[in-house]
Amino acid sequence: MEPVTKLVEGFMYPNEVELQWSILIVLYPYITGLVAGAFILASLERVFRVEAVKPTYRLALLTALAFLLVAPLPLQLHLGHPERSFEMFLTPHRSSAMAMFGFVYLWYLAAVLVMEIWLDFRKDIVLLSRTAPSAMRWIYKLLTLGSQNISERSLQIDDRVGYIVTVVGIPSAFLLHGYVGFIFGSVKANPWWSTPLMPIVFLFSAISSGISVVLLIYMAATRLRRQALDMRCLDTMGSYLFYLFVIDFTLEMVDLTHRIYEAGESFQSLDFMVHSRLYFSHIVVQIVLGTLVPLALLGSAQLWRMSEARRKSVYALSGLLIMTGIFAMRWNVVIGGQLFSKSFLGYTTYKLEFATREGLLAAILLMILPFIILWALVKLLPPWTTLAHEAAGGRDGGNT
Template sequence: MEGFIYPNEGIIEWDLLIVIYPYITGLVAGAFVVSSLYHVFGLGRLKTVARFSLITALAFLLVTPLPLVVHLGRPERALEMFLTPNLTSAMSVFGYIWFFYLLILVAEVWLVFRQDIIRYARTAQGTRKTVFSVLSLGVLETTDESRSVDGKLIKVLAFIGIPVAFLLHGYVGFIFGAVKANPWWSTPLMPIIFLLSAIVSGIALLIVLYLVVSRIRRATVDHRCLHFMALWLGGFLSAAVVVEGLEVFSMLYEQEESWDIIYQLITRKIATSYFGIQFVLGSLLPLIVLGATALASIQERVKTGLIFIASSLVLIGVFAMRWNVVIGGQLISKSLRGFNDFVIPLWGLNGIITTAVIFALPFILLAVFTHFIPPWQEDGQKPERKPLGLRSSGLV
């Protein structure tokens, strides 16, 4: 602690769990956008990862509320949000947005994989056959007409899901932007910043996962798809950097009474994570690398490695952004004359170990999903013989 802070400001209430909550939520929104670019807007070059991005979004969406539930002193009271609704509370409304989005995503995943589910229900044996028979809802035959109807429904659900996905993550930025007492949070640009960084992190995650999974499966990388994702990543990353820069520039230009404490915050308290990690390592360097892969004449293998490195740096940079917003904002005293301190605990419900376990859960779910229904073949094609699964990933 330094300077003058009020006696009730000695504890940072929103800790590491609240940092990864918007981070995981953003990965959901970004992954869903990639899927929708194919299903709604017909960007055929994303066909290779369209189904994979959809189940990635589902795996992460299922884990999204967990950091909040664990953070509660009484986790069982989370259900009160549904039993005693308060529609004037932004935090309460999140539960309904999340549940509605979950229904859309589950329905879309079922429709996209319906042909595979029916095929496995007819050809599998034992427990696996029973599971897929239940998932098929008793329908084991398809026609050209039913496939056409499925395609139309997929497009409708993906179209509806886009604004819901944006609302899901824009709401997180709204929560922080609506805190008028905190000058680091209170800005109308906060929902836009969170939304853009969400799309950026989701695309970067898909690139990293696609390359890692292709390596595990010993499958050939679709470079046309990879370069297209890298192009979209560079575009959204450029927009995110500009908006984040405008946020600080507007504070600098207005020179309100809170600017002095904000200036000290970004130049001293969080200078390394803000300028060093968020902007230089996680934004500017990836932009340079992505630009080089798009414009320079480089060997395909080198391009792939550079895109992987750039995407990994983007994921680190977006996490740093979440840290700087959530933790950085709480370091500022309400007096605007001092700073609080925050030390990350290793153990406990709010510690690094718990956070790491929660963050690992969606990857485990994704491995389970891809084990039972490999997303690497399109409808009507034979399933590939080397799906990413529990055996190939060494989990069993």
């Protein structure tokens, strides 16, 4: 008992001393956010016809898929009984945000992301099923679903259906991450979480982090492939990132101002927490380093002329800072929401362990895993404009 009580300052209900949701639950909204953000970026090109970001379209889709496949893993790892998780699909409780999330996830995975990727890559898959080395050929053959039809007409149909899927996909992506926000925002017992703004704040931070991750992956991949960066694409991403991040920041400030002005029952407790236990992760990392600095950087790239090299480093640095800041934001929501007592009379401490099931090591591995999956996906379905692609004219290359 002795070491446990030392973690507590003031009074906590005795069962509250132990934190329930660990760093893995921080990863969960972070990863789903990256998925939603990457998909929104892809839909910019597809639906909103932002042609400039086209070089990242397919890469963004594959990134979204890679992260989406990893998204449920931190949850599984965290459950007391992972073997029972299928119950969520057997007897979903309709009033539970978490139960409904399972269906939203499946819908998004199967009906939106896999479908859109399949439609978009189908021509490549068919061509590869003819040319790939024998072992791989079988995988591609399986992926063609036994149809070698890549006639002009069939690809046109694919394009139309793909467009519809993307249109459906945008609200689905909003739903996917809005729902994650709702899981926290609807807990009325917890004043740090309980705000109707939570889903919206989560959504815009998700989009910002998703664009950042694709931007960074695009820059890294281009460098690895020894190709030239498409600066028009990068500039467009940079400006969208700036505008969306401004909205995200505004929403967060609205939330903060509202809390400070209302100064409700829980305010003293939360205020103290932000100025003590959460000072570093909230004020320093999330607000200053993760928000104000990248906003200033991206803003200056909008306002002043900069050399290409400088713009590249501005975007890369801003992307990194935004991703760090949004991770800190998830941390502050999930962990911060458990550091104070629901009696508002005391605080506990989160002790991050290292090599345990819910420790730092598991979290790091889970963050590396999507990149490994992405690497495999890129090997399987090269998102770059390939030779085969050029020879056959690309998706809408027939018109150019």
